[in-house]
Amino acid sequence: MPEPRPPSAWIARFAPLAPAGSPVLDLACGSGRHTRLFLARDHPVTAIDRDLSGLEDVAGQRGLELVQADLEDGSPWPLADRRFGAVVVVNYLWRPLLARIVDAVDDNGVLLYETFALGNETFGRPTNPDFLLLPGELLEMVRGRLQIVAYEHGYLKQLPAIKQRICAVRTDRPVALYHHAPAAAICAVVSRSKVCSASKQPSLKSSSGMRSSSSSFTSPLASCSMKDACRSYGRTSGFSCL
Numbered sequence: 001m002p003e004p005r006p007p008s009a010w011i012a013r014f015a016p017l018a019p020a021g022s023p024v025l026d027l028a029c030g031s032g033r034h035t036r037l038f039l040a041r042d043h044p045v046t047a048i049d050r051d052l053s054g055l056e057d058v059a060g061q062r063g064l065e066l067v068q069a070d071l072e073d074g075s076p077w078p079l080a081d082r083r084f085g086a087v088v089v090v091n092y093l094w095r096p097l098l099a100r101i102v103d104a105v106d107d108n109g110v111l112l113y114e115t116f117a118l119g120n121e122t123f124g125r126p127t128n129p130d131f132l133l134l135p136g137e138l139l140e141m142v143r144g145r146l147q148i149v150a151y152e153h154g155y156l157k158q159l160p161a162i163k164q165r166i167c168a169v170r171t172d173r174p175v176a177l178y179h180h181a182p183a184a185a186i187c188a189v190v191s192r193s194k195v196c197s198a199s200k201q202p203s204l205k206s207s208s209g210m211r212s213s214s215s216s217f218t219s220p221l222a223s224c225s226m227k228d229a230c231r232s233y234g235r236t237s238g239f240s241c242l
Contacts, residue, residue, distance in 0.1 A: 005033050011034055018110055021042060025046050027088065029054075077100055083104055105168075105169075108169070113138055117135070149177070
């Protein structure tokens, strides 16, 4: 079996916000790169997808629950009312599930969501607008329900692609912010090889982190006021580089 891809640098960066030892949901887990990330951090993980063949090498591992389900065929949500310390969604969008995804975040838990956005059709798949986020859509998804820690929408040069991503928590308390360094360390653990390319982050020309208050704050990405961020992410063109 080929070496699994390293985890998303966005997910690895904010993984420490999941309460220690709390259960993690890896939704539409694919090959399981983020399942492996959180198992390596000693979290029990529920990995769900309609095809779980990419996780055959870790099937049966302690703390791993595999759920094979088609999330788009109209069947009942397979996890009932279960809630998780972290809900992870990467490169997947099925809008009927968005409310369920937020519901699944437990108290003091974190939502980590990253996928393609409108404009990506210029660079490659997906091109169907049903699978591309609108500007600010993840902000609207969590508005009034979760506290926003960080949000980005723009051009990801190394793919290339247009991506939108958010980190949001179910708490009113301030949370600790993490630099990119943990991503490199985690990749090293997950891949059991040399530190992956997540340790070599591209320079950030324009990016933002936000809290749900109207005041500005400093994040490892950049700093901006809520007003400036909303103005930036409300545009439908002129994407910034991430």
